[in-house]
Amino acid sequence: MPQANHRQAEPPACRLYLVTPPALEPAAFAPLLTRALDAGDVACVQLRLKDCSDDDIRRACDVLRPIAQEREVAFILNDHPALARETGCDGVHVGQSDTPYRQARKIVGPDAIVGVTCHDSRHFAMVAAEDGADYVAFGAFFPTQTKTAEYHATPDLLRWWSELMEVPCVAIGGITADNCAPLVRAGADFLAVVNAVWGHPDGPAAGVKALNAAIAAALAGTGDAA
Numbered sequence: 001m002p003q004a005n006h007r008q009a010e011p012p013a014c015r016l017y018l019v020t021p022p023a024l025e026p027a028a029f030a031p032l033l034t035r036a037l038d039a040g041d042v043a044c045v046q047l048r049l050k051d052c053s054d055d056d057i058r059r060a061c062d063v064l065r066p067i068a069q070e071r072e073v074a075f076i077l078n079d080h081p082a083l084a085r086e087t088g089c090d091g092v093h094v095g096q097s098d099t100p101y102r103q104a105r106k107i108v109g110p111d112a113i114v115g116v117t118c119h120d121s122r123h124f125a126m127v128a129a130e131d132g133a134d135y136v137a138f139g140a141f142f143p144t145q146t147k148t149a150e151y152h153a154t155p156d157l158l159r160w161w162s163e164l165m166e167v168p169c170v171a172i173g174g175i176t177a178d179n180c181a182p183l184v185r186a187g188a189d190f191l192a193v194v195n196a197v198w199g200h201p202d203g204p205a206a207g208v209k210a211l212n213a214a215i216a217a218a219l220a221g222t223g224d225a226a
Contacts, residue, residue, distance in 0.1 A: 014215050015043040016208065017170055017190040019078075021198050022050040026063035032204050033064055036197055037071050039205035040212040043190055046093055048078040061087035074113060081107040081114075091115070091134070096124060101131050115170065119151035122160070129167040136161070137192065140173020141183060145195060149173055155186035162187025177207075177214040184218035191215070 018036060020029070036042065045068045049057055057080060065088060068075040076091045077084040081104040084092040091113025094104050104114050115135040118124040125136040138157055140149035153173070161169045171183045172192035180191055193211060200207030 013219055014184045014188055015041055015190050016197075016211055016215075017044045017046065017172075017192040018042055018197055018208075019046045019048050019172075019192050019194045020064075021194060022048060023052075024049070024060070026060045030063055030067060032198065033067050036204035036208050037068065037073055039208040042071075042073050042208060044074040044076055046076040046078055046192070047089075048093075054080075054083060057083055058087055061089060065089060076113060076115065084108055084112070093117070093137070101128055101133055105132065120153040120157060121151075122157070125161060125165075125169075129165055133167065135168040135170055135190070137170040137172055139171060139192070141171055142174030142176075142179055144174035155182045158183060158186040158188050162189075177210040180211065180214050181218035184215055 033045070037045070045064070047060055047064060049060060057077070061077065061083070065075045069090070074090040076093050077087070077089045078093050079095070079098050081092040081094070081099055085108050092104055092108055093115045094101060095117040096119065099107070101114060101116050108114060113134045115137060116124070116128040116133045118128060118136045118138055120138065125138070128136050138153045138161070140151060141153050143149065158169055158171060168189035169187070170190040170192050171188040175183065175191050175193050176196045183191065191211065196211060197204045197207035200210070
């Protein structure tokens with residue numbers, strides 16, 4: 001999974017995985033990304049653009065990828081393995097209806113990161129792990145404004161996975177600093193967040209700080225147990 005952010009000798013047991021808003025203007029978004037990554041520990045940034053041309057995606061990668069990679073944060077492209085390889089991304093994230101994992105792996109190569117959306121399915125996750133995925137993503141755990149959630153995952157799924165498998169798991173879907181504690185304690189290796197950072201009322205840096213503080217509190221046993 002993300003070979004990211006080596007500023008810490010021993011990264012925390014659960015880390016942030018930032019997903020970009022589904023629409024953005026790269027030049028305007030660049031300073032927001034910079035502030036977010038400079039605010040605290042982030043393992044990975046996924047560029048997730050919907051209804052954009054390949055050229056728009058290339059342009060966004062050219063602007064945003066260096067910001068992440070200069071900070072040793074993995075830069076992942078959603079849905080487009082060929083573009084991920086072409087633009088120098090660290091890897092690609094694919095869904096169940098996107099490019100199949102094995103095809104994506106052939107495109108990006110053996111050293112790139114390939115993550116797979118598995119919704120709430122133990123079967124999908126097992127298949128992805130057996131095929132060689134670098135991580136599996138479960139969700140949605142909470143209601144989200146980012147996309148229509150057709151699947152609902154529970155902390156028990158994370159607990160089962162973390163006890164059984166070494167392949168890292170990502171929790172996604174409506175995660176905030178206020179509700180993440182059960183997911184951290186259940187064994188999520190990464191928390192994928194969108195609005196909790198980019199929509200934070202005090203800006204993305206405050207969002208990153210709040211989430212990292214909530215993760216630390218959960219790991220220390222002092223966070224909200226609800």
